[in-house]
Amino acid sequence: MNLSSQLQRHFGFTEFRPGQKEACQAIVEGRDTVVLMPTGAGKSLCYQLTGVIRDGVTLVVSPLISLAKDQAEALREHNQPTVVLNSTRTAKQIEKARQRISAGGVKFVLTTPERLQKTDICELLCEVGVGLMVVDEAHCVSQWGHDFRPDYLCLPAVRQRLGNPPLVALTATASTRTLDEIRMSLRLSQPEVIRTGIDRPNLALEVRRCYSAEDKLAQLRQALEVEGVLERTEPAIVYCGTTKTVDQLSHALGGLRYHGRMRKAEREAAQEAFMDGPPAVMYATNAFGLGIDKCDIRQVIHVELPGSLEAYYQEIGRAGRDGKRSRCTLLYDPNDIDLRKMFAGGMVEASKIMTAHHTLVRGVEEFGEAETVALSKLTPISPLGRGALKSCFQLLSSRGIVAPAGRGRWRLIDRDMDHAVADRLEESTRVRSEDRQVALREMVEFAEASCCRWEILREHFGVNAAVSDVHCLCDHCGAQVAVGA
Structure with missing residues (x-):
């Protein structure tokens, strides 16, 4: 063909x-x-x-x-x-x-x-x-x-x-x-x-060290100011680690906000204003940005440490899609590491996985049609909450023991599950937790590095470290770039 x-x-x-x-x-x-x-x-x-x-x-x-x-x-x-x-x-x-x-x-x-x-x-x-x-x-x-x-x-x-x-x-x-x-x-x-590679030669990467919440706010204000004022002539995104930070910064500095705890209509209105309205700053959690195709975002600022280099690269990638020079700033305070360590947990105990399986077996026997049963009928007969029950089913689904059957129903595929399977699933969640800890350490090393930041990203993603034809715009390579130049 x-x-x-x-x-x-x-x-x-x-x-x-x-x-x-x-x-x-x-x-x-x-x-x-x-x-x-x-x-x-x-x-x-x-x-x-x-x-x-x-x-x-x-x-x-x-x-x-x-x-x-x-x-x-x-x-x-x-x-x-x-x-x-x-x-x-x-x-x-x-x-x-x-x-x-x-x-x-x-x-x-x-x-x-x-x-x-x-x-x-x-x-x-x-x-x-x-x-x-x-x-x-x-x-x-x-x-x-x-x-x-x-x-x-x-x-x-x-x-x-x-x-x-x-x-x-x-x-x-x-x-x-x-x-x-x-x-x-x-x-x-x-x-x-x-x-095909990861280089975005028009993005200027920089890390600014902060020593307190007050210092970080001052540096954020400075990074957003154009000729001494906060009024925007070009769009910017400020990524925050929590919804609380989003609310605080948008209130203190003015601008749009976006996070998962806002009502759907509020989120849609904020997104529409950012995409189609006058240039503005969007204060947001990482719930905002994936799939946003706005070509003229000139700044992406992280006010708290991202959880991984993958997340960092995805988020800075929203800047400069039109190919013009844009600045990506990480405001780094070592105290932020504790917040990320909290997010890096998440092991699921084997006993809970076994309990979820037993609940589905019992539910199929009592309510099931063609080996399927609705989650709403399982929650009252389980010691696990609805969220924990669903999470365990999804883990079991990843091993082919149960499967989603549509319309909130779950299908029992294997009635007999050895405890060793639950142990392996628990181990997999423990390993993922450890992987998140490793990813956090890599992000800290990036923030504290004294060498080319693009080189660190190339090495992390396993991309050939060939020198780009365009002079590197990271802070360690000495390029001084005017945003939007």
């Missing part, structure tokens, strides 16, 4: 960007594929072109609603029939989309991992056939999958229910450790790994 002619026919491009053709070739041939490309390098085209070429529907799992919306609009612009199934759709819109899928009139279906678990989308897609499954922003499997978005752990079970189509994992960055976890968590079979 001539991929170049297909590219021009369906998307109007005359040539591939670096890495795209190799990725498309592997996907067309039906191989599991991991695509590691920096922001703006064209990762999405790798699944879009191959999704058009391959038979069947392409299922795209995206972490954020805004990301799915942008990608759906891009596909429709190229006359590719696409539907989005998430919480923003009305019942009427969902039913219309279902009818289109059933009639074979849809090529791309974009949804979230939670939606796949809570509804019968899988059953609907099985009827029409899925030719390709895509996990966008695949680092979330590692970064969020065991904490904030545990439904990511159920994706292998979803894939199995769909008949094990080839799977494509897309991300801007992954260290060797994160790549291994993506492979394991998604159960990829000898995947082809396409990696």
